[in-house]
Amino acid sequence: MTIKDLIKLYETRKKIYGKEAYRYISSLLAEAKTQHKKDFKGADHEQSWRAFKGKNLEKLIEHIITDEVRSLGLEVVNGNSLERTKGENLSKEMSLLKRNLLIDYGEYGSHLPDVIKNDARRIPLNNDSVDFVFIDSPYSDNISYSNDIRCIGKISCEKQEFFDELEKVAKEIHRILKPNKAVGWLIGDQWKKKKFIPTGFLLYQRLEKYFETIDTICVTRRNQTSNTDIWHNRAIQFNFYLRGFKYLFIMSKK
Ligand SMILES: C[S@@+](CC[C@H](N)C(=O)[O-])C[C@H]1O[C@@H](n2cnc3c(N)ncnc32)[C@H](O)[C@@H]1O
Numbered sequence: 001m002t003i004k005d006l007i008k009l010y011e012t013r014k015k016i017y018g019k020e021a022y023r024y025i026s027s028l029l030a031e032a033k034t035q036h037k038k039d040f041k042g043a044d045h046e047q048s049w050r051a052f053k054g055k056n057l058e059k060l061i062e063h064i065i066t067d068e069v070r071s072l073g074l075e076v077v078n079g080n081s082l083e084r085t086k087g088e089n090l091s092k093e094m095s096l097l098k099r100n101l102l103i104d105y106g107e108y109g110s111h112l113p114d115v116i117k118n119d120a121r122r123i124p125l126n127n128d129s130v131d132f133v134f135i136d137s138p139y140s141d142n143i144s145y146s147n148d149i150r151c152i153g154k155i156s157c158e159k160q161e162f163f164d165e166l167e168k169v170a171k172e173i174h175r176i177l178k179p180n181k182a183v184g185w186l187i188g189d190q191w192k193k194k195k196f197i198p199t200g201f202l203l204y205q206r207l208e209k210y211f212e213t214i215d216t217i218c219v220t221r222r223n224q225t226s227n228t229d230i231w232h233n234r235a236i237q238f239n240f241y242l243r244g245f246k247y248l249f250i251m252s253k254k
Contacts, residue, residue, distance in 0.1 A: 171210065191241070
């Protein structure tokens with residue numbers, strides 16, 4: 001018994017039941033199992049049948065749905081071949097599909113072919129080549145982002161150096177953006193050890209050198225951790241405001 005035999009069995013049912021034939025897969029498999037047993041010569045038929053069924057049921061389902069899917073103007077793509085084939089060897093549409101699947105569902109060990117990790121102060125893109133930049137930069141050294149020595153999040157926003165480094169990023173964004181195109185920059189303020197740093201305003205002063213402001217947006221927190229009783233009580237006890245928002249500066253290249 002091969003996948004061809006399975007498909008033949010399905011086609012005989014299709015002649016009888018038409019579009020409803022898929023409802024008869026269980027009886028089809030029962031018949032196939034009997035046939036498989038007749039052909040089988042080893043000791044453990046059950047195990048051999050399980051392996052056969054595991055391998056071929058997916059192929060049979062692909063066969064069953066292909067006509068229907070094609071009649072809608074769509075194409076069935078086998079996940080295994082999509083997974084194994086590199087993006088550059090796929091058609092443009094398939095490569096895009098693969099990329100979207102990776103973004104939506106992720107996959108351990110998979111890397112989007114056109115996403116690279118790089119120091120934002122030296123972006124490997126040409127001058128005037130980009131339509132839009134979105135950046136969610138570090139706000140300070142409040143979080144341990146990585147062990148990368150190039151991480152700007154290792155510098156406290158209490159130091160000038162933090163803004164000097166972000167300014168280098170701003171310059172680089174300015175260089176790669178096409179004229180009049182925009183950057184969206186997300187950043188929050190810092191309140192730490194009874195000291196408030198208006199990180200957003202301090203960055204904004206640097207950005208103004210390179211960009212015209214289109215808008216400033218207040219991005220509010222909804223379900224994040226500071227919106228809890230513990231933080232409300234701490235805020236009252238230690239006399240600070242809860243950081244309930246971040247800034248999103250929308251600016252265009254001067
Ligand atoms: C506020 S987090 C952004 C997190 C991101 N939006 C996310 O949801 O995963 C700041 C990010 O900037 C990265 N970063 C720090 N210094 C960088 C640099 N010099 N070049 C590029 N990225 C950097 C950090 O590794 C961190 O992932």
